Amino acid sequence: MEPKNDMNICNKCVLPGTFPGIRFDAEGVCNHCRQAEKRRETLSQQKARYHQKFLDLLDRLKRETRNTQPGTGFAGSSYDVLLAYSGGKDSSYTLTLLKKDFQLRVLAITFNHGFVSKQALENIRIITHVLNVDHLMVSPNPKLLNEAFRQSIDSDLYPLKALERASSVCNTCMNFTKSILLKYAIALGIPLIAYGWSPGQAPIQSSVMRWNLSMIRQMQGVMGHTFKHLLGDDLSPYLLGESEFEKVKDSKMQEGIFLFNIHPLAFLDYHEEKIIEEIRSLGWVDPKDTDSNSTNCLLNAFANQTHQARYGFHPYASEIAGLVREGHMSRQEGLRKLSVPPDPVIVSQVKERLGIK
Protein backbone atom coordinates (compact mmCIF):
# COMPACT_ATOMS: atom_id res chain seq x y z
CA MET A 1 0.00 0.00 0.00
CA GLU A 2 1.12 3.54 -0.79
CA PRO A 3 2.46 5.17 2.38
CA LYS A 4 0.30 7.93 3.82
CA ASN A 5 1.25 11.38 2.64
CA ASP A 6 2.85 13.62 5.19
CA MET A 7 1.21 16.53 3.34
CA ASN A 8 4.55 17.59 1.92
CA ILE A 9 4.25 16.16 -1.58
CA CYS A 10 1.22 14.90 -3.51
CA ASN A 11 0.99 11.09 -3.64
CA LYS A 12 0.17 11.13 -7.35
CA CYS A 13 2.21 13.94 -8.89
CA VAL A 14 5.15 15.87 -7.44
CA LEU A 15 3.54 19.12 -6.26
CA PRO A 16 4.66 20.15 -2.76
CA GLY A 17 2.54 21.57 0.07
CA THR A 18 4.23 24.93 -0.53
CA PHE A 19 2.69 25.27 -4.02
CA PRO A 20 0.27 28.25 -4.10
CA GLY A 21 -3.34 27.26 -3.35
CA ILE A 22 -2.66 23.51 -3.12
CA ARG A 23 -4.95 21.26 -1.07
CA PHE A 24 -4.53 17.57 -0.29
CA ASP A 25 -7.41 15.13 0.35
CA ALA A 26 -7.46 12.25 2.87
CA GLU A 27 -5.51 10.08 0.42
CA GLY A 28 -2.78 12.67 0.11
CA VAL A 29 -3.71 13.56 -3.49
CA CYS A 30 -3.68 17.19 -4.57
CA ASN A 31 -6.56 19.25 -5.99
CA HIS A 32 -4.74 19.55 -9.36
CA CYS A 33 -4.65 15.77 -9.77
CA ARG A 34 -8.31 15.45 -8.70
CA GLN A 35 -9.29 18.20 -11.13
CA ALA A 36 -7.50 16.37 -13.96
CA GLU A 37 -9.48 13.19 -13.15
CA LYS A 38 -12.75 15.07 -13.68
CA ARG A 39 -11.94 16.00 -17.28
CA ARG A 40 -14.83 15.46 -19.63
CA GLU A 41 -12.65 13.83 -22.24
CA THR A 42 -9.87 11.34 -21.63
CA LEU A 43 -6.41 12.70 -22.32
CA SER A 44 -6.07 10.62 -25.48
CA GLN A 45 -9.42 11.91 -26.80
CA GLN A 46 -8.32 15.45 -26.10
CA LYS A 47 -4.96 14.88 -27.81
CA ALA A 48 -6.66 13.33 -30.84
CA ARG A 49 -8.98 16.35 -31.09
CA TYR A 50 -6.14 18.89 -31.05
CA HIS A 51 -4.03 16.78 -33.40
CA GLN A 52 -6.92 16.79 -35.87
CA LYS A 53 -7.37 20.52 -35.38
CA PHE A 54 -3.71 20.99 -36.33
CA LEU A 55 -3.97 18.73 -39.39
CA ASP A 56 -7.11 20.61 -40.51
CA LEU A 57 -5.27 23.91 -40.14
CA LEU A 58 -2.34 22.65 -42.25
CA ASP A 59 -4.77 21.36 -44.88
CA ARG A 60 -6.54 24.67 -45.02
CA LEU A 61 -3.31 26.66 -45.30
CA LYS A 62 -2.05 24.33 -48.03
CA ARG A 63 -5.31 24.46 -49.95
CA GLU A 64 -6.02 28.17 -49.67
CA THR A 65 -2.66 29.86 -49.47
CA ARG A 66 0.18 27.85 -50.88
CA ASN A 67 1.27 29.10 -54.22
CA THR A 68 2.15 26.74 -57.00
CA GLN A 69 5.53 28.42 -57.37
CA PRO A 70 8.36 26.38 -55.91
CA GLY A 71 9.80 27.79 -52.72
CA THR A 72 6.65 29.56 -51.62
CA GLY A 73 5.29 28.93 -48.15
CA PHE A 74 1.91 29.44 -46.55
CA ALA A 75 0.14 32.79 -46.90
CA GLY A 76 2.58 33.98 -49.57
CA SER A 77 5.52 33.91 -47.18
CA SER A 78 8.86 32.25 -47.88
CA TYR A 79 8.25 29.93 -44.92
CA ASP A 80 5.33 27.99 -43.46
CA VAL A 81 6.38 28.17 -39.85
CA LEU A 82 8.67 30.14 -37.54
CA LEU A 83 10.01 27.96 -34.72
CA ALA A 84 11.39 29.26 -31.43
CA TYR A 85 14.56 27.20 -31.35
CA SER A 86 16.56 27.10 -28.11
CA GLY A 87 18.70 24.09 -29.04
CA GLY A 88 17.22 22.17 -26.08
CA LYS A 89 15.79 18.69 -26.48
CA ASP A 90 12.13 19.65 -26.88
CA SER A 91 12.59 22.36 -29.52
CA SER A 92 15.17 20.22 -31.35
CA TYR A 93 12.63 17.41 -31.49
CA THR A 94 9.84 19.79 -32.54
CA LEU A 95 12.07 20.98 -35.38
CA THR A 96 12.51 17.40 -36.64
CA LEU A 97 8.75 16.83 -36.46
CA LEU A 98 7.88 20.01 -38.36
CA LYS A 99 10.49 19.38 -41.02
CA LYS A 100 10.40 15.60 -41.45
CA ASP A 101 6.93 14.47 -40.37
CA PHE A 102 4.86 17.48 -41.41
CA GLN A 103 7.11 18.48 -44.33
CA LEU A 104 6.92 22.17 -43.53
CA ARG A 105 9.22 24.98 -44.61
CA VAL A 106 10.69 25.98 -41.28
CA LEU A 107 12.61 29.08 -40.28
CA ALA A 108 14.22 28.40 -36.89
CA ILE A 109 14.93 31.41 -34.71
CA THR A 110 17.02 31.48 -31.55
CA PHE A 111 16.73 34.14 -28.89
CA ASN A 112 20.27 34.22 -27.56
CA HIS A 113 20.05 35.74 -24.09
CA GLY A 114 23.81 35.39 -23.63
CA PHE A 115 23.58 32.37 -21.33
CA VAL A 116 22.98 29.64 -23.91
CA SER A 117 25.22 26.66 -23.15
CA LYS A 118 28.12 26.18 -25.61
CA GLN A 119 26.91 22.68 -26.35
CA ALA A 120 23.38 23.99 -27.04
CA LEU A 121 24.82 26.45 -29.58
CA GLU A 122 26.69 23.56 -31.17
CA ASN A 123 23.49 21.48 -31.13
CA ILE A 124 21.67 24.29 -32.93
CA ARG A 125 24.35 24.29 -35.62
CA ILE A 126 24.32 20.49 -35.97
CA ILE A 127 20.54 20.02 -36.07
CA THR A 128 19.79 22.90 -38.46
CA HIS A 129 22.63 21.64 -40.67
CA VAL A 130 21.52 17.99 -40.71
CA LEU A 131 17.88 18.92 -41.34
CA ASN A 132 18.74 21.68 -43.84
CA VAL A 133 16.81 24.36 -42.02
CA ASP A 134 17.37 28.11 -42.29
CA HIS A 135 18.25 29.66 -38.97
CA LEU A 136 18.32 33.15 -37.44
CA MET A 137 20.00 34.15 -34.20
CA VAL A 138 18.69 37.21 -32.36
CA SER A 139 21.17 38.40 -29.75
CA PRO A 140 20.05 41.56 -27.92
CA ASN A 141 22.74 43.72 -26.40
CA PRO A 142 23.94 42.29 -23.07
CA LYS A 143 23.44 45.54 -21.14
CA LEU A 144 19.72 45.48 -21.87
CA LEU A 145 19.18 41.83 -21.10
CA ASN A 146 21.37 41.65 -18.03
CA GLU A 147 19.43 44.58 -16.59
CA ALA A 148 16.15 42.77 -17.36
CA PHE A 149 17.44 39.62 -15.66
CA ARG A 150 18.81 41.49 -12.64
CA GLN A 151 15.46 43.22 -12.17
CA SER A 152 13.71 39.87 -12.54
CA ILE A 153 15.70 38.57 -9.60
CA ASP A 154 15.61 41.70 -7.43
CA SER A 155 12.07 43.00 -7.89
CA ASP A 156 8.55 41.62 -8.00
CA LEU A 157 7.99 41.93 -11.73
CA TYR A 158 5.37 39.21 -11.99
CA PRO A 159 2.22 38.15 -10.15
CA LEU A 160 2.44 34.86 -8.23
CA LYS A 161 0.18 33.20 -10.83
CA ALA A 162 2.88 33.69 -13.48
CA LEU A 163 5.48 32.29 -11.10
CA GLU A 164 3.63 29.01 -10.52
CA ARG A 165 4.96 27.60 -13.78
CA ALA A 166 8.30 29.34 -14.20
CA SER A 167 10.84 31.46 -12.38
CA SER A 168 10.89 35.20 -12.77
CA VAL A 169 13.99 34.97 -15.02
CA CYS A 170 12.26 32.35 -17.21
CA ASN A 171 9.19 34.60 -17.44
CA THR A 172 11.38 37.45 -18.66
CA CYS A 173 13.10 35.22 -21.19
CA MET A 174 9.75 33.85 -22.43
CA ASN A 175 8.27 37.35 -22.73
CA PHE A 176 11.19 38.46 -24.88
CA THR A 177 11.09 35.26 -26.93
CA LYS A 178 7.35 35.51 -27.59
CA SER A 179 7.62 39.16 -28.51
CA ILE A 180 10.53 38.54 -30.91
CA LEU A 181 8.74 35.61 -32.53
CA LEU A 182 5.60 37.66 -33.01
CA LYS A 183 7.55 40.55 -34.49
CA TYR A 184 9.47 38.38 -36.96
CA ALA A 185 6.42 36.31 -37.94
CA ILE A 186 4.51 39.49 -38.74
CA ALA A 187 7.42 41.17 -40.52
CA LEU A 188 8.05 38.08 -42.68
CA GLY A 189 4.37 37.20 -43.08
CA ILE A 190 4.84 33.68 -41.66
CA PRO A 191 1.43 32.43 -40.48
CA LEU A 192 2.51 29.78 -37.96
CA ILE A 193 4.57 30.37 -34.82
CA ALA A 194 5.76 27.14 -33.21
CA TYR A 195 7.10 26.34 -29.76
CA GLY A 196 8.52 23.13 -28.32
CA TRP A 197 6.63 23.35 -25.02
CA SER A 198 6.46 19.98 -23.29
CA PRO A 199 2.96 18.74 -22.30
CA GLY A 200 3.58 19.94 -18.73
CA GLN A 201 4.77 23.41 -19.77
CA ALA A 202 1.71 24.71 -21.56
CA PRO A 203 -1.92 23.58 -21.61
CA ILE A 204 -3.16 21.59 -24.60
CA GLN A 205 -5.93 24.18 -25.06
CA SER A 206 -3.34 26.64 -26.39
CA SER A 207 -1.61 24.12 -28.69
CA VAL A 208 -3.44 25.31 -31.80
CA MET A 209 -4.44 28.91 -31.18
CA ARG A 210 -5.33 31.76 -33.46
CA TRP A 211 -4.07 35.23 -32.58
CA ASN A 212 -6.33 38.23 -32.90
CA LEU A 213 -5.46 41.90 -32.74
CA SER A 214 -6.63 42.44 -29.16
CA MET A 215 -4.56 39.47 -27.92
CA ILE A 216 -1.51 40.94 -29.63
CA ARG A 217 -2.16 44.37 -28.11
CA GLN A 218 -2.64 42.82 -24.68
CA MET A 219 0.62 40.86 -24.88
CA GLN A 220 2.51 43.93 -26.03
CA GLY A 221 0.92 45.88 -23.19
CA VAL A 222 2.23 43.39 -20.61
CA MET A 223 5.71 43.58 -22.12
CA GLY A 224 5.64 47.40 -22.11
CA HIS A 225 4.15 47.59 -18.62
CA THR A 226 6.77 45.19 -17.19
CA PHE A 227 9.89 46.60 -18.84
CA LYS A 228 9.40 50.07 -20.28
CA HIS A 229 10.13 51.89 -17.01
CA LEU A 230 13.25 49.74 -16.47
CA LEU A 231 14.71 49.64 -19.96
CA GLY A 232 13.38 52.78 -21.63
CA ASP A 233 13.70 53.13 -25.39
CA ASP A 234 16.12 50.19 -25.57
CA LEU A 235 13.02 48.02 -25.35
CA SER A 236 11.60 49.30 -28.66
CA PRO A 237 13.24 46.68 -30.93
CA TYR A 238 11.37 44.03 -28.97
CA LEU A 239 7.92 45.57 -29.28
CA LEU A 240 5.77 45.82 -32.39
CA GLY A 241 5.94 49.15 -34.15
CA GLU A 242 2.97 50.87 -35.80
CA SER A 243 3.95 49.51 -39.22
CA GLU A 244 3.78 45.98 -37.86
CA PHE A 245 0.36 46.66 -36.32
CA GLU A 246 -0.76 47.91 -39.74
CA LYS A 247 0.41 44.64 -41.27
CA VAL A 248 -1.49 42.65 -38.67
CA LYS A 249 -4.68 44.45 -39.58
CA ASP A 250 -4.40 43.44 -43.22
CA SER A 251 -6.78 41.11 -45.00
CA LYS A 252 -4.95 37.86 -44.25
CA MET A 253 -5.89 38.19 -40.61
CA GLN A 254 -9.50 39.00 -41.56
CA GLU A 255 -9.59 35.89 -43.73
CA GLY A 256 -8.46 33.79 -40.77
CA ILE A 257 -5.29 32.48 -42.39
CA PHE A 258 -2.89 34.51 -40.22
CA LEU A 259 -1.62 34.16 -37.38
CA PHE A 260 -1.43 30.97 -35.27
CA ASN A 261 0.52 29.66 -32.31
CA ILE A 262 1.21 25.94 -32.23
CA HIS A 263 3.00 23.66 -29.78
CA PRO A 264 2.68 20.15 -31.21
CA LEU A 265 4.28 18.22 -28.31
CA ALA A 266 1.04 18.84 -26.37
CA PHE A 267 -0.94 16.53 -28.66
CA LEU A 268 1.72 14.16 -30.01
CA ASP A 269 3.41 11.27 -28.17
CA TYR A 270 5.87 12.56 -25.62
CA HIS A 271 8.51 10.37 -24.02
CA GLU A 272 11.68 12.06 -22.93
CA GLU A 273 13.92 9.04 -23.61
CA LYS A 274 12.51 8.57 -27.13
CA ILE A 275 12.91 12.26 -27.89
CA ILE A 276 16.54 12.24 -26.79
CA GLU A 277 17.20 9.01 -28.71
CA GLU A 278 15.73 10.52 -31.89
CA ILE A 279 17.70 13.78 -31.75
CA ARG A 280 20.91 12.00 -30.68
CA SER A 281 20.65 10.01 -33.90
CA LEU A 282 20.91 13.37 -35.71
CA GLY A 283 24.03 14.37 -33.78
CA TRP A 284 22.53 16.24 -30.79
CA VAL A 285 24.72 15.97 -27.69
CA ASP A 286 23.47 16.24 -24.10
CA PRO A 287 25.01 19.42 -22.58
CA LYS A 288 27.05 18.76 -19.46
CA ASP A 289 27.00 22.36 -18.25
CA THR A 290 23.29 22.92 -17.60
CA ASP A 291 21.09 21.89 -14.65
CA SER A 292 18.86 18.78 -14.69
CA ASN A 293 15.79 20.70 -15.91
CA SER A 294 17.29 22.42 -18.90
CA THR A 295 19.23 21.27 -21.93
CA ASN A 296 20.23 24.69 -23.16
CA CYS A 297 20.24 27.42 -20.50
CA LEU A 298 22.98 28.33 -18.01
CA LEU A 299 20.83 30.91 -16.20
CA ASN A 300 18.35 28.28 -15.18
CA ALA A 301 20.23 26.87 -12.18
CA PHE A 302 20.53 30.30 -10.53
CA ALA A 303 16.95 31.22 -11.46
CA ASN A 304 15.67 27.98 -9.91
CA GLN A 305 17.70 28.43 -6.74
CA THR A 306 16.45 32.01 -6.25
CA HIS A 307 12.84 31.00 -6.92
CA GLN A 308 12.99 28.05 -4.52
CA ALA A 309 14.46 30.19 -1.74
CA ARG A 310 11.92 32.95 -2.22
CA TYR A 311 8.69 31.03 -2.78
CA GLY A 312 9.42 27.65 -1.20
CA PHE A 313 8.74 25.52 -4.27
CA HIS A 314 10.71 24.55 -7.36
CA PRO A 315 9.70 26.53 -10.50
CA TYR A 316 9.66 23.28 -12.52
CA ALA A 317 7.34 21.52 -10.02
CA SER A 318 4.23 22.41 -12.04
CA GLU A 319 5.67 21.30 -15.39
CA ILE A 320 7.01 18.04 -13.99
CA ALA A 321 3.76 17.40 -12.06
CA GLY A 322 1.92 17.71 -15.39
CA LEU A 323 4.26 15.22 -17.08
CA VAL A 324 3.90 12.77 -14.19
CA ARG A 325 0.11 13.17 -13.96
CA GLU A 326 -0.27 12.48 -17.67
CA GLY A 327 2.02 9.47 -17.61
CA HIS A 328 4.89 10.98 -19.62
CA MET A 329 7.33 10.62 -16.73
CA SER A 330 7.47 8.39 -13.65
CA ARG A 331 6.84 10.07 -10.29
CA GLN A 332 10.22 8.83 -9.09
CA GLU A 333 12.03 10.42 -12.05
CA GLY A 334 10.09 13.65 -11.49
CA LEU A 335 11.06 13.76 -7.82
CA ARG A 336 14.68 13.06 -8.77
CA LYS A 337 14.76 15.95 -11.25
CA LEU A 338 13.39 18.34 -8.65
CA SER A 339 15.87 17.30 -6.00
CA VAL A 340 19.13 17.70 -7.97
CA PRO A 341 20.91 20.66 -6.35
CA PRO A 342 22.10 23.45 -8.67
CA ASP A 343 25.77 23.37 -9.64
CA PRO A 344 27.44 25.99 -7.40
CA VAL A 345 30.09 26.75 -10.05
CA ILE A 346 27.50 27.63 -12.72
CA VAL A 347 25.48 29.64 -10.17
CA SER A 348 28.49 31.73 -9.13
CA GLN A 349 29.54 32.35 -12.76
CA VAL A 350 26.05 33.59 -13.60
CA LYS A 351 25.91 35.83 -10.52
CA GLU A 352 29.27 37.33 -11.41
CA ARG A 353 28.21 38.07 -14.98
CA LEU A 354 24.98 39.67 -13.79
CA GLY A 355 26.84 41.66 -11.12
CA ILE A 356 24.82 40.14 -8.28
CA LYS A 357 26.52 39.69 -4.90
Ligand SMILES: [Zn+2]
Ligand atom coordinates in the same frame (compact mmCIF):
# COMPACT_ATOMS: atom_id res chain seq x y z
ZN1 LIG B 1 -1.03 15.95 -7.47
